[in-house]
Amino acid sequence: MANVIETRGLVKRYGDLTAVDNVNITVPEGTFFGLLGPNGAGKTTTLEMIEGIRQPDSGEALVLGQKVWPRNRALLPNIGVQLQASSFFERLSVEEQLRCFADLYAVDHSRIDAMIEMVGLQEKRKTRTEDLSGGQAQRLSIACSLIHDPQVVFLDEPTAALDPQARRNLWDVLRRINDEGRTVVLTTHYMDEAEILCDEIAIIDHGKILTTDTPRNLITGLGAAYRILVTEGALSAEEARGIPTVESAQATDGTLAITTHDPSPVLTALAERDALQGLQVTGATLEDVFLTLTGREYRA
Structure with a gap:
């Protein structure tokens, strides 16, 4: 499989702090890839540089063979991004929210029904976003990131602060996204989530990648x-x-x-x-x- 994502010596500094320190990652096509680390380890900063949201101090990131920085607008139709904190347009229903995102990407409105069904919000399509539960809002956020049918999806802690039932329901959505052939990159603090969902995992701490392997190989290699x-x-x-x-x-x-x-x-x-x-x-x-x-x- 071709590598959909490659980073080469990514570095990001904030004053004396090196938040990301020479990070090299490769993600093959169709992989469900997890980036794990403690608070402040550099996960989100790394993800933002790969997404083209944040400029690296040195090194480069490539998605689908193209450099993401300087900001590469040609990549935007091919990537979907769900940030840690999701914000919606005020006073709009689920359906109206998705219609706005579809219009931003010049996508036919026929995609809206498919997205609502995928994330299980059929009964909430007329509900305003401010009246959704945490799990429902997270599912809507994922639907918004998928409305334009991207090849690569970035999810930054999508299940944070959700109750166990909402987390499990969202896992089903994430599996379906990957099963449809999309490459998925996930950051999470939940080890069980990463172990169940991810094909490959990189663990980062103090801005450095400590190891990269399949969950099973990492566990077996521990020798416990x-x-x-x-x-x-x-x-x-x-x-x-x-x-x-x-x-x-x-x-x-x-x-x-x-x-x-x-x-x-x-x-x-x-x-x-x-x-x-x-x-x-x-x-x-x-x-x-x-x-x-x-x-x-x-x-x-």
Whole structure:
């Protein structure tokens, strides 16, 4: 696949602060790409330079093989952008809002119905935007960014401050956007969201890209142990320690916790002893990778 997005040595400084420090990213066509990092890591600044909103101090960004800066208006029909904070025209309904965006891009109004259906706002089409819930407003914002059928879509924390149900509903919309062949670039603070949605992830901190890989490879590369929990009774902690590959076993409050890097022999042994009651198996997650790379200190 061709690379739809490429950055080469992107740098952005604000006085003595280097917000983005020699960032190199490639995003193949059709990829759902996640850019993750703590607060102030440089995610939004990087995204804005790729979108052509902010001028880099050095380096360059290319989208669809074209330089985005100086501001490349020829790219605008091919990219859709949803910013962190979305603003709508006042006192307009969902349908009227989309009509305005369609007119800005000289798009036929037949697209409006398709966008309303895609984001599940059929029952809200006559509702003013100020009367929408947070999740509904986010879905409308995404519809506005897609009204002109762009090839590349940029989403900056689209599910921030949404409740779990609204987040899950929005995930379905984001999957559909990508399934239709669009390249999607997402920034988010939610590790489960990135792990589920993204084909590839870059983790950035202090303006530098720390690693780039698939979520599965990042998790596997961490080499973290599995934790197996069963109800205490059929097997004691001492007996569990005698099972091959078990590294530790401890019983607490009626639960036996077993740690191992190779769970298969342990699960087989537990099954042979009829000791699978209350079984839970957990491994490392993308959040573990994120914390290992970026640390646990508080960020402003």
